[in-house]
Structures are given as C-alpha cells and as structure tokens.
Amino acid sequence: MTALRYFAPCPRGLEQSLAAELTALGATVEAAVGGGVAFGGDHATGYLANLHSRFASRVLLRVAEGSYRDDDDLYRLANRCEWERWFDVRRTLRVDVAAMRSPLRSLNFATLRIKDGAVDRFRTRTGARPSIDTEQPDVRIFGFLDERTAVLYLDLSGEPLFKRGWRTERDDKGEAPLKENLAAGLLALAGWTPEQPLYDPFCGSGTIVIEAAQQALGIAPGLSRRFGFQNLLDFDSSLWAQLHSDAVRKVQAGAGAQQLRIAASDIDGRALEQVSRNAQRAGLPPDALRVERCNVLDARPPFDAPGMIVTNPPYGERLELRAASGAPDGPEAWNGVGRAFKERFNGWRLWILTSDPALPRQLGMKARRRTPLFNGSIECRLFGFEIFAPGQAPRRPGT
C-alpha cells in the first residue's frame, strides 16, 4: 500500500461526521481539525473519498511541506516540488492559499509566489509553462499557511464535492439552496436513517430530501460527475473504472430494496417543479419523493408513522414567512408554525437549521439539542426538538 496523505475540508461542525465516514471508507484518520480531516491511505482511498464522501467539500493530496518565514521561502518550496510528476505542462492551473496566523502581509502575493515557483519549475525543465485559468482550471494547487509551516496540496476533486452533478446553473438553484454536504450533515446530526419517515416543509430546491433519497437508494454522491484526479498523470483509469462500477452495482442493489417515506413541500409552486427536475437528474425513480405545494401553516404529516422533520426555513432578511391571507406575517408567524406542528405532528422530531437564536422561543418550543454549524460564512444552529401535542409533553424530573 502506497502511503499518501490527504486533507478533506468540510463545513465547520461536520468534522466528526466526516472522520467517521472516511474511516468507514477504509481511510486512516490522523486528525479532525476545525474545518476538515487529515487522513492517510493509498490511491484508491483518494478516489473512494471523492466518490462516496457526503460531507467533504474537497479531497486534497499533500505534496509538499516546509517551514517558511517570507514569500521567497514559499517560492522555493513550490519550486522544489516535483509538479511534473503530477501534471502535464499543457494543463491549465490555478493556485489558492488559505492562512491561519501567518505572519505574511499579503495572501495574494503569497499565492503569486507559489504560482511562480511551480510555473518556473516547468519552464526550466521543459521550456514551456502551464497557463493560468482561474475559472475552469484543469489542476488546482492549494497552499495552507500557519504561523511557520506551509503545506502544498494538489486538489483531487476539481469542482467542490457538494456539487453532485444534478443542479443546473440555469434554473434550479432555488432560493438560497443549501450545499449538498451541509444537507447531508443535517441528516447525520439529526440521526436520520432511511427506515424513518422524513419531511421537509420548506423544501426549496429539495436539497435535503434529494440527499436523503440518494442515501437510501445507495446512490454515491459522486457517481455522475468528473473529478480533478482524472486530469493528473498518475490517474489509474482501470482502478477508477472498478471503483465506479462497484458503486453502480450498489445502486442497483439499493433500488427497490426500500419503500422510501420521504416527503417535501413548499409554498412556492416553482420550487416544487425544481424539486421534480432535480430529483430526476439526481437519479431518483419518479415515485421516490412525495412532493406537495403547501403553506407550512397547513402542513399535515405525510405518513401515518411519526418520523423526522429536517428543514432549513427562510431566515435573515427573509425571515418573513409567506403567510396565508389573513395569517400574521413576520416573527409572530413562527408562533403559528410552532402551534401547527404541536397540533398535528405529535411524536415527530423536528430539526431546524437557522441563524436566528430566537427561533425556538418564537416557535414556543424548547430545543433539546443545539449544534453550531456554518452555512457558508453564516453562523447557524441546528436545533433539535421533540414535538408533543399541547398538554402531552412528558414531565421530566426538575421541569
């Protein structure tokens, strides 16, 4: 086994879920740090992480490391690295740098020096230089700087992994869609498993329910997309073909194995059309999701057995619920949502991702769990509630 060292960034708050997922894929987890997981493995480990990880944002391969004090040290580090082993000079390139407590004044300049170091190495060795393409590069290099150490990574993912390949630019972004890996994180933190009924009453473009249905049917998140490692010189196409066809076989085993109980609704009819198109492109059979247009205030349990509501309602500037005519709008409307849940969803568990710490109070419900998470740069909480019909909340000692 070739020992390779990887780092997979992920949304903050999902590090432990990602570490467990990578371990299950056969990786040796070295450390879960803020915003990602360092792990080791062989070639196949990197391919498998790209193909199967639901939580990672990317998979990066560690190719160089050194201490640095100034930008020239970064140039020398990048210039020493054997890039020609990894990619052809005709490939286009992009370099990105992130830093924590770096003494350098300009990250842009640090990025430029790393780029120069890599490009100059090609020029002295081959007489040619790779061109830079910041939009759609064939190869990406990531630099990570802490106080004294610089690490260079080759990106094996290309497009970030939350892009599962089913969302189109044209019309299916919806209103503030969640990233797919954060949606997977909500399901994992909620403890959802495919046997449990699932409902998202603010479904938007359907990210949470599509992610759940893919899991239930064994559809690997990376099954229908390309990866950065396919552009590298060491790309092992027969290993990849084998891992990919194993994943295709798993879908066939998953199809029909489950009678899914996954439902979605939204007040906006256009969102529901998006859900149907997205679900189809995500490889779901036509009856996998139960989809309905409905104001949350009128929502009813979509299945007989109680299950889980996992949802990401409008928040921030979009706090106003679009209320039915005559119903209150704004924060008071949340009280109506809380009442509707308590009256009709007795025995369900409710998980809400929101940036609004006042939401539990507005719902009139007491959160049993609150997990900090980041939706992009927005600090959020995933609040977990148990729903009881009015007057049915169990008496707990001391309450």
Ligand SMILES: C[S@@+](CC[C@H](N)C(=O)[O-])C[C@H]1O[C@@H](n2cnc3c(N)ncnc32)[C@H](O)[C@@H]1O
């Ligand atoms: C933040 S978006 C959800 C995004 C979704 N998680 C996704 O990934 O696409 C909130 C959704 O709530 C819907 N919404 C707003 N008011 C509603 C109401 N009263 N009843 C049901 N849905 C509502 C909006 O139409 C919007 O699609």
